[in-house]
Amino acid sequence: MTPYPLTWLYAPGDRPKVVAKALTAGADIVVVDLEDAVAPDRKDYARAATAELLCTPHPVPVHVRVNALDTPLAAADLTALAGLPGLSGLRLPKVTAPGQITRIARTTPSAGQGAPPLYALLESALAIERAYTIASAHPALRGVSLGEADLRADLGVRADAGLDWSRSRVVVAARAAGLPPPAQSIHPDIRDLEGLAASCAHGRTLGFLGRAAVHPRQLPVIERAYLPTEAELEQAETIVKAAMTEQGAQALQDGTFVDAAVVAAAQRTLSLAHRS
Known part of the structure; x- marks a missing residue:
C-alpha cells in the first residue's frame, strides 16, 4: 500500500463483478461495502461473496465496510471476515463511542x-462531539x-458549507490522536x-488528504486534486535543500521561514509526488 x-x-459487496473491476481500476484501496450499498435481502449473499474474495490476498489492499455496529449484521460480518488473509482493513460505520x-x-x-x-466513520453529531476520544481509542484504529x-x-x-466545522473537527481530532x-x-x-474537483480543492484547504469514490471515473480527478503541483514541488525541494545547509532555520528569498514543521510539510509533499 x-x-x-x-x-x-x-464497490457493493453483493456484486462480485463490480468488485473485480474495482480491483483493476487504479484506486489505492478498494472498499467492499456491506452496508449502504447492499439491500437488506442481499446482506447474507454479500457477506459470503466478500468472504470468498478475501480467502486470498490481492495486489490492491481490500477494506470492508461492515454493517452498522449496533445491529446483529455487524457481528455476523466480523465473524465471517475475521482472520481472512485478504482483509487489509475494516471500516466501521456510525461509530459514536470509543x-x-x-x-x-x-x-x-x-x-x-x-x-x-x-477505520471509524463519524456520521452523527454525537460522533463529532466525541471525535478525539474515538480517534485515540485504540492503537488498532488507523484512521x-x-x-x-x-x-x-x-x-x-442544507448548504455544503454547513459541514465545514465538522470537517475541521475531524481533521484536528485525527492529528491530535497521531x-x-x-x-x-x-x-x-x-x-x-x-x-468534484472544486470540492476536493476545498477539502485540501481544510487539511484532508485524498477522498473516497463511488465510480472509477472519479479517481483521476481526486488524484489530480491531491497530488502536489509543479510549483508546490519546487517550493518543497527548495525548503528541503535549505534545511540541509548550515543555516538550517532561515528565511527563503520569498520570505518563507524554514523550521522543523515547514520541513516536515515539504517532505510530505515530496513523498506524495513519489508514491509507489
Missing part, C-alpha cells in the same frame, strides 16, 4: 492474530473520516466531475 493513499474506491472501537479491536483477530486495521450523508441529515444541514489526515467523504454525483 502506498504511504499516502489518495483514492478509496467503494468503546465500540476497543471492543472490536479486542475481539476481532486478523490473519496475523492481532486486531486488523480499523477516522466523515460519513457526510448521514451527518448532513442528523444536523439538518492518525493520518482524513480522506474526504464521497461526492455522490458521478457525472459532476467539475464539482
Whole structure:
C-alpha cells in the first residue's frame, strides 16, 4: 500500500463483478461495502461473496465496510471476515463511542492474530462531539473520516458549507490522536466531475488528504486534486535543500521561514509526488 493513499474506491459487496473491476481500476484501496450499498435481502449473499474474495490476498489492499455496529449484521460480518488473509482493513460505520472501537479491536483477530486495521466513520453529531476520544481509542484504529450523508441529515444541514466545522473537527481530532489526515467523504454525483474537483480543492484547504469514490471515473480527478503541483514541488525541494545547509532555520528569498514543521510539510509533499 502506498504511504499516502489518495483514492478509496467503494464497490457493493453483493456484486462480485463490480468488485473485480474495482480491483483493476487504479484506486489505492478498494472498499467492499456491506452496508449502504447492499439491500437488506442481499446482506447474507454479500457477506459470503466478500468472504470468498478475501480467502486470498490481492495486489490492491481490500477494506470492508461492515454493517452498522449496533445491529446483529455487524457481528455476523466480523465473524465471517475475521482472520481472512485478504482483509487489509475494516471500516466501521456510525461509530459514536470509543468503546465500540476497543471492543472490536479486542475481539476481532486478523490473519496475523492481532486486531486488523480499523477505520471509524463519524456520521452523527454525537460522533463529532466525541471525535478525539474515538480517534485515540485504540492503537488498532488507523484512521477516522466523515460519513457526510448521514451527518448532513442528523444536523439538518442544507448548504455544503454547513459541514465545514465538522470537517475541521475531524481533521484536528485525527492529528491530535497521531492518525493520518482524513480522506474526504464521497461526492455522490458521478457525472459532476467539475464539482468534484472544486470540492476536493476545498477539502485540501481544510487539511484532508485524498477522498473516497463511488465510480472509477472519479479517481483521476481526486488524484489530480491531491497530488502536489509543479510549483508546490519546487517550493518543497527548495525548503528541503535549505534545511540541509548550515543555516538550517532561515528565511527563503520569498520570505518563507524554514523550521522543523515547514520541513516536515515539504517532505510530505515530496513523498506524495513519489508514491509507489
